[in-house]
Each structure stands twice: as structure tokens, then as C-alpha cells.
Amino acid sequence: xxxxxxxxxxxxxxxxxxxxxxxxxxxxxxxxxxxxxxxxxxxxxxxxxxxxxxxxxxxxxxxxxxxxxxxxxxxxxxxxxxxxxxxxxxxxxxxxxxxxxxxxxxxxxxxxxxxxxxxxxxxxxxxxxxxxxxxxxxxxxxxxxxxxxxxxxx
Amino acid sequence: xxxxxxxxxxxxxxxxxxxxxxxxxxxxxxxxxxxxxxxxxxxxxxxxxxxxxxxxxxxxxxxxxxxxxxxxxxxxxxxxxxxxxxxxxxxxxxxxxxxxxxxxxxxxxxxxxxxxxxxxxxxxxxxxxxxxxxxxx
Numbered sequence: 001x002x003x004x005x006x007x008x009x010x011x012x013x014x015x016x017x018x019x020x021x022x023x024x025x026x027x028x029x030x031x032x033x034x035x036x037x038x039x040x041x042x043x044x045x046x047x048x049x050x051x052x053x054x055x056x057x058x059x060x061x062x063x064x065x066x067x068x069x070x071x072x073x074x075x076x077x078x079x080x081x082x083x084x085x086x087x088x089x090x091x092x093x094x095x096x097x098x099x100x101x102x103x104x105x106x107x108x109x110x111x112x113x114x115x116x117x118x119x120x121x122x123x124x125x126x127x128x129x130x131x132x133x134x135x136x137x138x139x140x141x142x143x144x145x146x147x148x149x150x151x152x153x154x
Numbered sequence: 155x156x157x158x159x160x161x162x163x164x165x166x167x168x169x170x171x172x173x174x175x176x177x178x179x180x181x182x183x184x185x186x187x188x189x190x191x192x193x194x195x196x197x198x199x200x201x202x203x204x205x206x207x208x209x210x211x212x213x214x215x216x217x218x219x220x221x222x223x224x225x226x227x228x229x230x231x232x233x234x235x236x237x238x239x240x241x242x243x244x245x246x247x248x249x250x251x252x253x254x255x256x257x258x259x260x261x262x263x264x265x266x267x268x269x270x271x272x273x274x275x276x277x278x279x280x281x282x283x284x285x286x287x288x289x290x291x
Binding site for chain 2: 122
């Protein structure tokens, strides 16, 4: 019996080490891919901040973003996240100096609706009615942002 | 916060998550967890075969859950509106570890976002299942 258990133990251990190694290798690969998106987006936004266009875009979205209690510039992170992915949105949002409340409202909007180019394609392959799913995600992300902004005392 | 700190945080999210995913695969943990959510998922309108791709997607993302669903769908085990219901739930709520950790790393209160997404997806999908007549089969 003792021998039996020790074989089981080493088998479980071997499986664990194997999955940890594979996971680390894949994770590092994914991280490199994401860096390839985040670094250019961050540099682009940093450059944009030096120009008048940044303030112009912020002002343009300000009337809309007000309903979510967000600064106009948050729209840039939301649009980036909706089209590209959450990591690109994070690279935009990271230096916007928002409050915890504002970051949470933005996170909820982005959480419900993000990576729409890629994820709509996946839903299409699933035969999951991509147009309805994508439309409902966008609608509920806006409703969610409105509700959280209203429900959360500022 | 700056770019380097953000990249460090993303590394600390992505690498452990991929390790977790491999461990879940190796020990077939999603298989074991399907039994836990079978009843609530059934009440919402999901059939037995839909539960594995649903759970895989909610935990590890729409690509992973979707990939599983495409395989099951090709094999004829998931049909018609069940595919839509899984896609709708996953559209509103997926990758709960990954997304929540990204939001926390940005300074958001992750549990608020997570709870909202789970409740929203559950209500919307239950309503849709009722509307489509998928609940009483």
C-alpha cells in the first residue's frame, strides 16, 4: 500500500510540475503578445497628450461621459477596449488619474463590452447570433454604467 | 502608475492564469465543477451538454469556452438556441479571473464589476430562455 501511495503522489506531483511549466511558457508567450499591443498604445496616447487633439477629443466626449460620471478622456479607453481589448484599454486608462469610483464605472462598461472585433467573430463561429449578442452587450454596458453611476453616492 | 508597472502587473496576471488553466485541464477540474452548477444552470434554461462550455468560458474566456462549444456543436451535442444562450451568457460575462484582475490592477473595485456581470448575465439569459421556450424542456 505504501508503495502504491508513493507512486500516486509522485504522479500527481509530476502532473503539477508539467502543467506549471506549460502554463508558464504559454503565459510568457501571451504576455509578449500583449506587450506588443500595450506598448504602442501607451506611446501613442502619451504622444497624443502632447497635442491639442487629446483635449479636443476629451471635450468632444465630455457631454456623453457625464452621464456615467466619467471624464471625457475615459471615452478613449472605452472605445479602445471595445474595439481592441482590455489590455489596450488599460494602456490608455492607466494615466488618466480617475477616482476609484470612476475607474469602477469604466471597468463595468468595459467588462460587459470589450474586444468586440475578435469576440463577435468567435460568437459567429459558435452560431450564437453575433449581431444580437454584440448589440445586447453594448446596450447593457451603457445601461450598467448609468445604473452604477446613479446607485453609487459620489 | 506608468507603463512599466502596468506591464509588470499584466505579467503577474497572465502567467499565473495560464498556469491555473493548465492545472484545471490536467486535473479535469471544470468537469468536476459542472456538477456543482448543473442545477442553477438547468433552472436558467441550459441543457446538460451546454454546461461544460459555459463554465469553461465563464472561468477562462470566450475563446476557450467558444472553442469547446464549436467542438460540441460539430459533434451534434449542442444545437440551435442553446448555442445562442451560451454565447449570450458568455458575451455578458466571461473570463471572470482575468478581467476582474485587470480591473483591480487599474484601481477598480473588482467585486462590484464581477457581481454586476454575473447577475446581469443570469437575468438576461433566464429571460431570453423563457422567451425562446428553452426553459421547460
